[in-house]
Amino acid sequence: MNNKDFDTVVIGGGPSGMICAGFAGRTGKKVLIVEKNYVLGEKLKLTGGGRCNITNAEFDTETFLNNFPNAKKFLYSPFSKFGVQDTFDFFESLGLPLVIEARKRAFPKSQSAQDVIDKLKVFMKSNNVTIKNNTAVISMEQKDGVIKSVTLSSGEKITANNFVLATGGLAAPQTGSTGDGFKFLKKLGHTIDKSEPDIVPLTTDAPWVHSLSGLDWSFMEISFIQENKVKLKKLGKILFTHFGISGPLVLNSAREVKQLLANGPVTASIDLFPDTSETELDKRILKLFEKNTNSKVKNVLPELIFKNICLEILNLSDINMSERIINSINKEERKNLTKKLKNLTFPITGTLGFDHAVSSDGGINPKEVNFNNMTSRLYPNLYLLGDIIHINRPSGGFSLQLCWTTGAVAGKHISTLA
Ligand SMILES: Cc1cc2nc3c(=O)[nH]c(=O)nc-3n(C[C@H](O)[C@H](O)[C@H](O)COP(=O)(O)OP(=O)(O)OC[C@H]3O[C@@H](n4cnc5c(N)ncnc54)[C@H](O)[C@@H]3O)c2cc1C
CATH class of the missing domain: 3.50.50.60 (FAD/NAD(P)-binding domain)
Structure with a gap:
């Protein structure tokens, strides 16, 4: 030696x-x-x-x-x-x-x-x-x-x-x-x-996302959009947290999203029904509404989607139909809701940083x-x-x-x- x-x-x-x-x-x-x-x-x-x-x-x-x-x-x-x-x-x-x-x-x-x-x-x-x-x-x-x-x-x-x-x-x-x-x-x-x-959760300042903390949805599509162009699209499970979104799909998108953020704002868009077209989904909602004309939307929509996420969506300012009775909802409003379920957007503000990175x-x-x-x-x-x-x-x-x-x-x- x-x-x-x-x-x-x-x-x-x-x-x-x-x-x-x-x-x-x-x-x-x-x-x-x-x-x-x-x-x-x-x-x-x-x-x-x-x-x-x-x-x-x-x-x-x-x-x-x-x-x-x-x-x-x-x-x-x-x-x-x-x-x-x-x-x-x-x-x-x-x-x-x-x-x-x-x-x-x-x-x-x-x-x-x-x-x-x-x-x-x-x-x-x-x-x-x-x-x-x-x-x-x-x-x-x-x-x-x-x-x-x-x-x-x-x-x-x-x-x-x-x-x-x-x-x-x-x-x-x-x-x-x-x-x-x-x-x-x-x-x-x-x-x-x-x-x-890297391999790190993403953050958002959208309060409704934070409110869904703990909820995971096993089959959704997320797109990351910059300047009206879809830059990255992934299908799988997303976990909502008190600061934003996580889960393997998000963690493994973080590097590319971070690179996008260096060039300007990034918006995430979630499609809750990736295997159903907008027309198909609208038909399903219409059918559901026709069967329940005197019920509140918030009591019926959970047949299609998790109750928590459903309530958050219905409370969004541009939807605002949580307390509405179905027979008061017109065609345009219903179509707007369908669109929302296929294109739920929120801004990505960054990553959770080294402390939470893998x-x-x-x-x-x-x-x-x-x-x-x-x-x-x-x-x-x-x-x-x-x-x-x-x-x-x-x-x-x-x-x-x-x-x-x-x-x-x-x-x-x-x-x-x-
Ligand atoms: C929460 C979390 C979960 C993860 N889960 C997985 C998983 O399930 N599967 C997977 O494949 N990977 C996972 N990873 C990644 C994986 O843990 C790392 O890739 C791996 O630990 C790296 O090993 P390493 O030996 O290179 O360094 P480290 O594990 O980081 O070890 C380096 C060591 O060097 C010591 N050290 C640093 N500086 C000095 C110094 N000056 N003098 C003496 N000692 C020093 C540190 O104290 C530390 O103990 C996870 C990471 C995190 C944070």
Whole structure:
């Protein structure tokens, strides 16, 4: 080890750092993992609502990689070394079998993110990894293109042959990922693409949307409109919240919507009946009205649509028919209502920000990473993993699979070094 304190120092005890540390230590190399929190895997514990959507069970690599629009070409190499099947095998070998749910999302059979953390700890322990928690790395020192040491918050300097940066991106900074790695990399001369919140809920100032908080509607179409043009259209489930809208469909639209917002105002339009034409819907409403001429609209319309959403729509100022008796509603008013159900608009004001984001759109530019072994193209003894790399992806287990792949490839490479 040429008088170094450790063979390898891993900075950051998230999923990518932990799997890397375990693999790096499997041939007897002395490995240290440094984590600034008291516990490892603070963010991992929150994943999948505490159940951990650990990967996406798309076993065809080509199809899997279609989910990484800005980085597909970089990922063939690491995925040929550690892909989705390897993730299943790895966790199975640790006694944590996985199950597959809707949209190919895979979870531990135990439904517990804490179990994933515990198994990774067992994996590290069986490979003699030393854990230093409650300690932050505050700087990295290099000489002639080689990283020499890191300085810890305790003032201690640790030397090693290899260094692994696994400090995460900027999403959910309350879990420890506060962008320290980006600062180190910038200082070392790397290019850091500016980070924006990604996979994040959208906000609106329309009070009626806020009033629907907690309601989800499993089949609707949402369009994002700018300058009277539909810029993005998606079909699926939307969740209304006290600040705006969320749910996988919205989260996965956030990056594009944010880009639109940079150019001007964006309006969302929801079609509550995407598989029914306006004429068809009007006929259904007419039929319903004809059967209930003496009832209030608000007591009848819930036959077609959730009561809460129905009441909010009927109370909108341009509809205003909540208390009206059906036989008082003329054809034009009815058609107006039909139109509203097919085109419910509200302004999008922004995103909920990093605190509520699943990932960040930004990080070290992938061109500066050698994806054959996950080393920096500037420092051959510096490894870069997980969220620190600027790789965009949707929700559904793709983020964690990137951690398992990049972490395992780096760790295995380190373990084979002389
Ligand atoms: C609420 C939420 C739910 C999510 N759910 C899913 C899901 O179900 N499926 C999925 O695929 N992805 C999910 N993600 C994304 C996933 O959690 C991340 O992609 C993943 O955690 C990134 O792992 P990482 O190892 O790169 O970094 P992180 O998990 O961010 O870990 C980095 C670690 O480095 C430590 N650190 C930072 N700076 C220093 C320093 N200077 N010194 C020492 N330690 C430091 C931090 O404290 C942290 O523990 C979710 C994210 C969030 C926020």
